[in-house]
Each structure stands twice: as C-alpha cells, then as structure tokens.
Amino acid sequence: MNVRGQREVARRDLPARPRVLIVGGGFGGLYAAQSLRRAPVDVTLVDRRNFHLFQPLLYQVATGGLSPGDISSPIRRALRKQRNARVLLGEVVGLDISERRARLADGESLVYDTLVVATGGTHHYFGNDAWAARAPGLKTIEDATEIRRRILLAFERAEREPDPARRRALLQFVIVGAGPTGVELAGAICELARDTLRDDFRSVDPREARVLLVEGAERVLPGYPPDLSTKAKRSLECLGAEVRPGTLVAEMDDESVVLEAGGQRERMDTRCVLWAAGVRASSLAKVLEKQAGAALDRAGRVVVESDCSLPRHSEIFAIGDIASFCHGLQTPLPGVAPVAMQQGRYVARAIARRLSGKGGAPFCYRDRGRLATIGRRAAVADFGRVRFSGLAAWILWSVVHIFFLIEYENRVLVSIRWLWNYVTRNRGTRLITGERDGS
C-alpha cells in the first residue's frame, strides 16, 4: 500500500533513491535521521509517539521539577527543514526481511532498502510482571506523570490519615535499583519532602518521609568507580535517604515489599514502590531474532557486528538500547544516550559510504565520561582518570543536560525553571493528573 499523497507523485518520475527506514525517534533514531540530511537517500522515521523525549531528565518530571513539554520536542519539528526526511506516526510490529518490509500495527507496511532499528528498551521485572502495576518504572511521559501522581498522593493521603502506622506506610518510599535513575529519584524525593513541601501541610510533617534505595549489587551506581559510589551514598544519606546495597526484592503486594539480604527477609509497609532496576530491549528485538536469526543477549538486546549491522543482514542496523555492542570490549556498551547518539551518527555515515562504494571503519565508542546527579549541588562525574563530585560535578551536569536538549526554547525554559527551583526550592509542576482519585 502507498502511504504517500499527492505531493509526492511528481517525484516518482525521478530515479528512485534508496529508502532508509528508521524505527524509533529517540537519541539513536533522531541523530541517524539528522545525520543523513545530505545523503542521497529518502529517509522515513517512524515512531509510535510524535515527540522525541529527553529521557535523562524524565525523573525531574516524575518529581514535579519540570513539565513534560520541557523535555519533549515534536519529531516533525526536528526534521522539518530536512527535505529528504519524512516522519510517520505508527508502531512497527513486524518485519518481512525477505521482502524488506516493516509492518505497522494498523496493517500497512513500509518498504525499505536499509532498516535502522532504534526502538530502545522497556522495564525489566525479571519474570515478576505482576509487579509492573505496583512498582511503575520510568521510561515514558505517562510513567513520569504516574509516578508524580503516586508520590504526591502519598503526602496528600498522609495529611488526612489519623493512624500513625498507616501514615508511616504512606510516607515510606521504596526505590528498587540504585543506578543513575534510582539515585536521581531517591535524591529528588528527599528534596521534595525536606524542602519543597516543608510548609505545605498542617497535620503531617513531610520531613517524616523515609526514602529507601534498594540495590542488588554491593554499592550504589554499580557502573561507576567505587570511590564515586561511596560519595554518592554519602550524599544520599546527607539528604536523608537510606541506602541498602546487596538487597533484593523478594515479594511485593499493594501494601508492602519483602526485602531479602544475606538470606534474611524483612517485610516493609509501603504504598509507593518505584522500579529503576532493570531494562530490557523493546519487543522488536524478538522479531529480529525470529526473522533475521539475530542472537540476543541476556537483556534481550540484539548482538550486532562491529558496524552495528546484523550478522548476515548488512541492510539492517540496530543501535542504542536495543543493540548489544561488544567488539573489543569486556562488557557490552551501556544503554546510555551518548552511545545511541554516536551510533546514530555512525550508521548514517556508514549508509552514505556504502552508497558511494566505500568501505568503512568499525564503530568505536568515544567515552566522554559519565555524570549522575543526586540532588542540589550533589553529583558525581567520571572521566576515567579525572573524577570529581559535589558542586562542580553538579554544575557540569546541569550545563551538559541543558546543552543536549534538542530545542533551543526548551533550553531556555529548563534553565529558568532550574534557576527558579534552585533559588526558591519550589517545584512548580506538582500536578496530580490522570486517574482522578481524591480518596
């Protein structure tokens, strides 16, 4: 079926240009599309959402510091002036590798010459899928507003709860997973309780809130060097969070979690559990396994060649969180934005080079370092031999995150909101929206 309209009819008389289909408008897909702007190809970017989401700041939406619109940009806007690119709203649910077609959820299909799969990842509950409803993860705007709703509702309910035990349970927050997202969430909830909401309630003192950060590994930020983990732990404890490394979640129901550490089990009453523990590849990875014979790693990610293409299918690339890239590395590249951005740019160059008949060098990740924030004036920075924490790391973190926002407007707005939040300790977007529940 043809999804093109009248305006494209004229082009049909021209010699057909290679069709590049990019699935996913995250960091990988968007950077790939933009980097193809001068290539003699027709680019189609298809995403089930109409906006690019700046995921590294999603935790700030979940804790009322930023609005969804501040960290989202319409994909169409980003590719508006790129005449060789078009954007389609749709969900790719299947592939026909032999015919080079991608099938959309509504039954239509898109033909490609080169396919770039950049659909990212989703939450991973390690087999306990029933926990998904009890402990939401943080991947989408809807996840973020749902988490915001739960956090703020907990304080609202505590204000009206006369029973001290139930009030304690309402103000007990449990965050599972102490990677960057878990650490950021824990720090932000502590600040919300201690600073932002301090004078807002009459019957309950928000500072009574307890934030527990549970991590299966032996330290927080397990991907970082141990000395930075120690500093991050200390910063979290300064903010009032309790950190429990070497601890797993064994059970979960609507009123409590059971934690397990060293063979000991402990039940903890809580009404708000947030999941920051696991990520697995999006469902297209399984399609690639079945259709293209791709190998998947433990997290369900597609194992790619050194040029990010699939073995035996050089016309298919997988980049970003859906790909497992381990050439010359001890562990696969981590699922972070810089990897996806660089792979997006690399794949665009590789496609252009192939068209001009040239070969190319394998993908090589330039690790420019890592940053994780804990809270006001607290962050850790890891640049290999140079490592630091505290105010300097926090300022660097803020600058870098503003710089990488796609739209200039958002950079201005986020800067102002942050300045404002910093000075007033307010978080202006504390809206309880969605499912209305005043009880």
Next chain:
Amino acid sequence: MNVRGQREVARRDLPARPRVLIVGGGFGGLYAAQSLRRAPVDVTLVDRRNFHLFQPLLYQVATGGLSPGDISSPIRRALRKQRNARVLLGEVVGLDISERRARLADGESLVYDTLVVATGGTHHYFGNDAWAARAPGLKTIEDATEIRRRILLAFERAEREPDPARRRALLQFVIVGAGPTGVELAGAICELARDTLRDDFRSVDPREARVLLVEGAERVLPGYPPDLSTKAKRSLECLGAEVRPGTLVAEMDDESVVLEAGGQRERMDTRCVLWAAGVRASSLAKVLEKQAGAALDRAGRVVVESDCSLPRHSEIFAIGDIASFCHGLQTPLPGVAPVAMQQGRYVARAIARRLSGKGGAPFCYRDRGRLATIGRRAAVADFGRVRFSGLAAWILWSVVHIFFLIEYENRVLVSIRWLWNYVTRNRGTRLITGERDGS
C-alpha cells in the same frame, strides 16, 4: 471522624475558632481563602484536585502553546504561609445542612460553621450526554490534553491517508459554540495549521485544514457588543475559519455532524468536534437544592441572595460559576473569572464582618471590562463606552492574563513561551500523550 493529626492536638485547648469550609480551589474558593488570612477563623479548603487551574488559558494547552504546568499552581503552595488555612484533597459529594457537615467521597465528613461552595461548572450538552465522548469540552487539564491529542492526531492520520475524501474529513474541525472559548480555539487551530505545522508534513498540506465555528445565536461572541462581534468574525475569517451563526448541531456520530440552520439540515464529515457551547453548574448545586431548598436557574446554578448566601441559610455561600446572582441586574452575572474573584473577596469580608457583629453592604460586581482573543495580534476589548480591537486589544489581553497568573514563576515562563511562540510561530508542547494510538 477527626481528620486532623497530632500537630493540631495542642490547639484544642484554645477557644474554638469558627470553622470556614471552602469547597473548590478555583478563582472563587482560592480568593476567598486568601482574603480570610487575617480573619479569626480556621479555614479549610477542600478540592478534588491538588492545583488551582488558570482556566482562561486552558485553550492554549489544548492547542500546544503552553504546558499544563504553566497554568497550574499547587493550592498548597498558594496557602502555604497562611497559618489559619489548611488544604485537603477530597471530593465533597454530600451535605448535612442541619448538622453542618460536608460528606466526602471516601466517607469522611468535615464540620463547618460557615460553608462556601465554589465548585464551578461543567460541560452542558443540553440533554445529549452521548455527545460528551465525541465532542470533548474544555474544563480540565485532562480535557485540554485530550483535545490536543485529537487535533494533532487528525494531522498525523491525514499524513498517512491516501483517500482524498477521508483526508478532508480528518482535516475538518468543527467547534460548537462561539463564546470566548470557541473563538479562541478556532483561532488557535487556524494558526496551528497555517503557521506552526506548515512545513512539518510531506504528503498533506496542513493549510488544507478547515475550521468551522458553529453558533446558535445570530453572531459570534454573543455576550459582546455587536460591533466587536463583527470584528471578531472578520478576524476569524482572515485566519481562514468559517463562521456559521444561527446554526445548531442536530446530530453527531463518530464520522460526522448534522448542522441545522433555518430548518435546513446539512451533514458534514469530520473526525474532530470540540464542544464550547454550554456550561452548567457542578453537581453540588443539586445537593444544595435538595438539602437547603435552594432554587436553581436554567443552567442549574444556585440562586443566591444579594450577599451571595442562600435564602434561609445565611451560613452557606455560593460563589463563582455555581451561583446565579441577579440582584439589580437584567441577566445573572456571567460565569467569568473576575466575578468569582470578586465574590470570593466579598464573602471573606462578609464572614469577618459578621464575626465582629457588623452588617454589610450587598455584593456589587465591578465590571472592569471584557477581553477575548482570536489569534496573533487579534483580540477584542469591551470596556463599556470604550471598545477596541486588533493589536492594542491583543497586547492588553496578554498583559492581563500574565498578571493574573497566581505564581510568579508561571508569569515568567508563560511570558517567555509566548514571546517564543510569537517570534517563531512554533508551539512547543505539541505532545500526543494519554491513550496511545498510533493508527
């Protein structure tokens, strides 16, 4: 049942102060609570949402110009420093007038000495309640994001629709009701199609979109003087909207509306109908009718005395959109923000005066004029003998609306967003969120 916690125990030894219960945190309720800050009373403000919503700018959220957080402020934040006020999240569903209790949805009840009902209004489909799902109205943040979703999805679907007739139906927007909200929506959708989205699509030209504004009365903005109605109509037509006064909606299904004018019926294919036609009082009005014997007017609003109290129940006040105030007037006061604000302040003064044994003057609305915007540099202003339109009215409209935003932060952010939108003709918050539907 007592909903107060430990920190209030100490206060019980003090002589009890009169309890003022305010239901609703809109303009009426919030201004009443704030104006009671120096009165010797205990104020409780209960609302089913945790934020005050600046409704006059809701249409900008619905058309992607502003974020929900830009026009919302946590009610707790607004009353944070007012030590005689507390805020509860809850929905009042019933009253026990003889015992002076308000019953909440979760079964608890709140005792009052004075009750201020300020719960506003909701959509009015004039008996056709089945239309609610087909033609959403614009009262809440969820309404606004749902309307935004429908408008943006229409363009996305048109981009993928090869059939010209279906594409025309997708790009046919029908707005029912040409009061200020209808006019603002119509103007904003025209600008979205003509300016903002102009370069965003490849198969469809967004300027093909048709916006039809249907009004039962003989002219747009029926509440305004006829010369301003004429100017507003001309401005709308300049933007590309089609205006049909004297026209009613007779039928509606998922694919079309049937319009009726002068006995003639016409079916029009459309996938996006928005409702800006009618407002009726919120459900507490019926409770006041049943329990306190209040009289309701045609729109279901509670007819109040000249001091905004209920006949035979001087301890109950009704203000804002739920009240029908017509003392010395030909028609009841309109359901606009300035009326609610002034009534809120008036009622607070009346409560304080009663406590000091003084009588008071009846409420008198000071009409400071009306403003309605149509689009970029187009608005109408009505100050009785002074009336004007165009750029001057538009600038005045912008200044007034920024000035009345509750939070200073929001004033700064909205100013910047507007400046940005004005210069770039962009609307940054064009997110399709909520129900995910990529088809």
